[in-house]
Every structure is written in structure tokens, then in C-alpha cells.
Amino acid sequence: MLKFENSWPYDQVMNDIYVNECPFCQQENVLTSFSENKLQLAKEGIKQLLVMPCCHNKLTIVQADDDYFWSNEKLRNQ
Template structure:
């Protein structure tokens, strides 16, 4: 399965914390997630992970990750 840009969402890492600059669901700014280092390593290995956004309880299913983006099973860009 090829994942296109519409199915990605950027994140930032500060120390051991994972931030989302803007929630793809409610548009809240600088959202501190509860995503743990173990989950990040599993995501980078291609093991599916779930991220529940603390701002609105929207759910991201992360299929993969790299150093900049989460790759999801949901079209997050161009939906509004």
C-alpha cells in the first residue's frame, strides 16, 4: 500500500515529548500528545499504533512514522 501526502501528518519532538503543531480534527495549536517513545519506535518499525488527541479525543491510526511525519489510514489533508 502506497501512502500519499494526504494521509500524513507532521509532528515535532521536543526532548521525549511528541507535539502536533495543529490537531487535524479540532485545529487546536501545539498539542502535547501522550505518545510514548516505545510507541514511536514501534510505529517506525511499521507496527500500527493508535494516538488519541487530548484536545478533542480524535483518533489517529498510525501505520508508520519517520522523523517528521505520521503515516495514517485516514485522509487528513484536503478534507475540509
């Protein structure tokens, strides 16, 4: 079971995937290079790598739903 602290929200606008804030450098409104095909694979439970364009840190996405990316690492400070 994935923990909520390992999740990060995203938004999809048309074909573009945004994160409101980078979990690593806190840059706001980051347009990712994540494609719809990769998003669909993540929703099917196939691991995907997302390189944040703002700071070049890597996020391994193990699963996605309509609102969150789920990672194998802690992304939130709770």
C-alpha cells in the same frame, strides 16, 4: 504506498511528542501522550493508536518517519 494527504507532521522535543495543529479540531501546539516506545514501533511499521488530548479523536498511525505520522485516513484537504 501511502499518500501525502494521509500524513501529519509532528515534532519531538526531548521525550515529548507534539503536533503543531490537531488534524481534527485545529487546536494548536498539542502535546500528545505518545511515548518514544510507541513512536519507535510506528517507525518499524507497527500500527499505533494516538488519541488526541484536545478533542479525543483517534488517529491510527500505520507508519512514522522522523517528521511525519502516516495514517490510513485522509488528514489533509488538498
